[in-house]
Amino acid sequence: xxxxxxxxxxxxxxxxxxxxxxxxxxGDTDVxxxxxxxxxxxxxxxxxxxxxxxxxxxxxxxxxHVGFGASGRNGGWCHAEYxxxxxxxxxxxxxxxxxxxxxxxxxxxxxxxxxxxxxxxECDFQKGGVLTVARxxxxxxxxxxxxxxxxxxxxxEDDIRLLDAGEARERLNAADVRGGVLHAHGAAVHPxxxxxxxxxxxxxxxxxxxxxTACGGVARGVVRTDGGNIRAPMIVVAMEGYRSQLLGQxxxxxxxxxxxxxxxxxxxxxxxxxxxxxxxxFGDFRNLIIYGQRTADGRLAFGGRGAPYHWRSAIxxxxxxxxxxxxxxxxxxxxxxxxxxxYDITHRWGGPLGVARDWHPSVTVDHDKGVAWAGGYVxxxxxxxxxxxxxIAELITRNETERTTLPWINHSWPQWEPxxxxxxxxxxxxxxxKSADRTEQRTGKHSRKADLGLWLRxxxxxxx
Ligand SMILES: Cc1cc2nc3c(=O)[nH]c(=O)nc-3n(C[C@H](O)[C@H](O)[C@H](O)COP(=O)(O)OP(=O)(O)OC[C@H]3O[C@@H](n4cnc5c(N)ncnc54)[C@H](O)[C@@H]3O)c2cc1C
Numbered sequence: 001x002x003x004x005x006x007x008x009x010x011x012x013x014x015x016x017x018x019x020x021x022x023x024x025x026x027g028d029t030d031v032x033x034x035x036x037x038x039x040x041x042x043x044x045x046x047x048x049x050x051x052x053x054x055x056x057x058x059x060x061x062x063x064x065h066v067g068f069g070a071s072g073r074n075g076g077w078c079h080a081e082y083x084x085x086x087x088x089x090x091x092x093x094x095x096x097x098x099x100x101x102x103x104x105x106x107x108x109x110x111x112x113x114x115x116x117x118x119x120x121x122e123c124d125f126q127k128g129g130v131l132t133v134a135r136x137x138x139x140x141x142x143x144x145x146x147x148x149x150x151x152x153x154x155x156x157e158d159d160i161r162l163l164d165a166g167e168a169r170e171r172l173n174a175a176d177v178r179g180g181v182l183h184a185h186g187a188a189v190h191p192x193x194x195x196x197x198x199x200x201x202x203x204x205x206x207x208x209x210x211x212x213t214a215c216g217g218v219a220r221g222v223v224r225t226d227g228g229n230i231r232a233p234m235i236v237v238a239m240e241g242y243r244s245q246l247l248g249q250x251x252x253x254x255x256x257x258x259x260x261x262x263x264x265x266x267x268x269x270x271x272x273x274x275x276x277x278x279x280x281x282f283g284d285f286r287n288l289i290i291y292g293q294r295t296a297d298g299r300l301a302f303g304g305r306g307a308p309y310h311w312r313s314a315i316x317x318x319x320x321x322x323x324x325x326x327x328x329x330x331x332x333x334x335x336x337x338x339x340x341x342x343y344d345i346t347h348r349w350g351g352p353l354g355v356a357r358d359w360h361p362s363v364t365v366d367h368d369k370g371v372a373w374a375g376g377y378v379x380x381x382x383x384x385x386x387x388x389x390x391x392i393a394e395l396i397t398r399n400e401t402e403r404t405t406l407p408w409i410n411h412s413w414p415q416w417e418p419x420x421x422x423x424x425x426x427x428x429x430x431x432x433x434k435s436a437d438r439t440e441q442r443t444g445k446h447s448r449k450a451d452l453g454l455w456l457r458x459x460x461x462x463x464x
Contacts (some may be wrong), residue, residue, distance in 0.1 A: 001334065001345050003261065003326045010073045011262040011301060011347040012192035018072065020065045024212040025227030031057040031208075033396065034223050034232040036215045038062035039071030040382065041374050042238035043198040044389025047115075050205040052397045058207045059232075061225055063214040063242075067195035070240060073351040074382055075260060075291045075303045077281040078112055079130045079186035080105035083359050083378035086153050093407040099154055101406050106159070106185040108387040112194075113187060121197030123189050124296035128278030130186035132285060133168050135176040138444050139285035143181045159184055172282050173275050174336040188279040188293045191382065217247060221370055234396055237373035238389075240381065241352035244313040251415040253376055254426065255315050255352030259325045260303035261333070262295070262347040263340060271298065274337060287433040287440075287450045289379070290332060300340070302333050305379075306434065307350060309426040312419055320350040353379050362411040363388045365395035372396060376413065 010018075033049060035042045038060050046058050062068070082089055082101065089098035113125050134140040147162040160183050163171070168180035199209060213227045218237065223230045237243060241255035266274075276282065276294040283291045290304040307325045310316070326348045334341055356362070356376035361384055365372040372395070374388035375381075391403045416422050436450035 001263075001330050001341060001343065003323070003330060003345050003348055006261065006345045006348045008321050008349065009347060010192065010260075010349040010351075011295075011299070012072060012076075012190060015190065016067070016192045016196040018065060018067065018192065020211040022066075022209050022211040025061060025210040025225055025230065028228045028230070029059070030231045031059045032232060033058045033234045033236060034230045035060045035236040035238050036218070036223060037069065037238040037240070037242065038066040038195075038199060038209055038211070039069045039238065039240065040195060040198075040385035041240065041388055042236065043195065043202055044386050045236050045238060045374075045392045046202045046207045046389075047198060047205070048390050048393030049396060050202065050207055052393055052399055054206070059230055060202075060207060060209045061213045061215055061223065061230065062209060062211050065211045066199040066209065067192050069242060070351050070353050070381060071195045071385070072192045073260070073349060074191050074258075075281070075301060076189045076191045076293050076295075076382070077130065077186060077291060078109055078125070078189045078382045079183065079281065079380065080109050080383055081183075081380045083361060083380055087149065089407060090153065095153070097407045100402065101408065102155070104387060104403055104406055105383060108383050108390070109185050109187055111390070112189070112383060112386050116194065116197065119197070119201045121194060121201060123191075123194035123197055125187050125189050125194075126279040126296075127187040128276075128280040130183040131168070131171055131180055131280040131282045132183070133172055133174060133177045133180040133282065135174070135178065135284050136441070136444060137178070138440055138446060140179045142285040143179050146181055169275075171275050171278075171280060173273060175338065182280070186281055188281050188295075189382065190296065215246070218371070233370050235371050236392060236396075237371065238375070240354035240375040240377065240385075242315065243354065243373070243375060245315060250313055251418065251422075252413055253354045253356050254309065254313050254416055254422065256305070256309060256355050256426070257307035257319055257322075257350050257352055258303055258305055258379060259307050259320075259322060259329065259350035260301060260348065261326055261329050261345050262301045263299050264344045264346050265298040266300065266340070266343060268298075270339060270343075273339060286437045288430070288437055290329075299346075300333070300337075302329060304329050304332065306430065308430065309423060311423050313422075315352050319352075321348065322350065325350075353377065353381060356413040357416045358414055360408065360411050360413070361388075362408050362413065363391050363395075364410050364412075365392060
């Protein structure tokens with residue numbers, strides 16, 4: 001498994017035309033809604049807006065091409081998770097609001113499956129759930145605690161259940177599996193096929209997508225781009241981690257990198273040993289998260305955090321490749337599945353996702369100012385961006401639904417610290433998470449470094 005021969009490009013882009021296919025904006029124009037960013041947030045917003053009001057003139061401006069950002073690069077977990085856990089929602093908004101939010105996330109996974117099928121978007125959607133395996137006695141305790149907490153909150157066996165060692169191993173025969181948790185509300189998807197398919201569908205609905213058109217700034221009623229100004233009474237900022245690059249937004253959200261590798265297609269005999277026969281997406285209970293999926297063409301796509309936060313929230317193509325993080329991912333992959341040593345890593349890549357200071361994702365629509373935005377999904381954005389897009393469209397068109405009063409609406413983010421505090425705090429938090437994993441593996445006991453690491457990164461709960 002030699003990373004040096006792997007292609008430095010997202011595996012997913014091989015299956016789509018990941019180039020600029022559409023014309024850039026050429027001159028000033030007027031529309032009803034302009035959306036900045038052609039990822040899941042932008043395109044799901046466009047999809048539902050044009051469904052709810054087909055007469056709306058909608059334009060999407062994208063600096064590069066559809067799916068260039070995190071939406072075309074991610075691990076393909078379309079799952080229902082609130083980054084801080086339902087506990088934080090309960091603490092902030094009470095049990096009922098928290099339950100409504102979690103149920104909306106659950107329903108959203110099914111909606112992605114239903115809409116993609118109805119629209120003919122072939123994106124390898126398979127709802128096999130999310131499997132978190134426990135690989136030590138300590139992790140088995142974490143698994144039990146998680147399920148007990150979910151039960152106390154009101155989730156049922158149909159939502160989440162504890163697996164004993166036998167069932168966990170039957171689903172994922174990785175090294176040292178002693179149990180696990182199966183979250184039912186999760187599907188594996190091919191993210192680039194999904195985002196590109198959405199692009200084609202919204203265009204057929206009459207939405208105009210301008211690729212190669214960079215937004216340089218937003219003022220009341222106007223988006224300034226390098227191809228001209230777009231005037232619109234409603235502007236949707238759908239840039240997630242990239243929002244940090246807009247003037248005045250640097251401390252609103254930070255771009256954190258997540259990196260991935262993918263193997264060549266593995267023979268059926270190997271899959272017979274490993275499992276994942278429902279294409280369950282999988283991870284374990286370590287502090288520095290890892291995530292994997294069995295792709296529809298039989299590869300293992302595997303990722304994790306651990307890439308450093310870059311000074312002043314920089315985003316650069318060079319940050320997509322990091323020899324030490326990619327090597328570490330391969331090391332963990334081989335620790336889980338030693339039989340993969342004779343197979344090649346064919347691709348490696350990475351990209352930025354968006355994290356707010358308080359780790360709360362949010363959807364905001366301000367009719368008075370004519371601006372809407374959503375993001376801060378902290379690596380749980382595939383499904384959450386769908387729910388966000390649906391909600392943005394309902395709020396803009398003033399359609400009241402069970403989604404338009406969810407607790408994340410109009411949540412205002414505190415600012416991140418200025419540099420150098422931001423750089424020191426986030427990177428120290430990442431280092432502590434890594435170090436806590438080593439300590440927990442060695443001692444079999446919970447490490448306080450994990451709690452300190454979460455606190456430094458701005459989180460209070462949950463490992464993932
Ligand atoms: C490697 C990786 C793995 C991940 N794995 C998962 C996962 O398995 N499950 C999960 O739920 N989440 C995952 N995430 C997070 C998830 O992919 C994102 O939260 C989600 O895709 C965000 O969608 P978005 O549309 O809001 O933003 P993006 O998809 O980032 O879209 C923003 C768009 O804005 C464009 N843009 C940037 N600047 C400008 C500008 N100036 N003008 C115009 N356009 C601009 C960008 O080119 C980009 O296309 C992962 C992220 C990464 C990077």
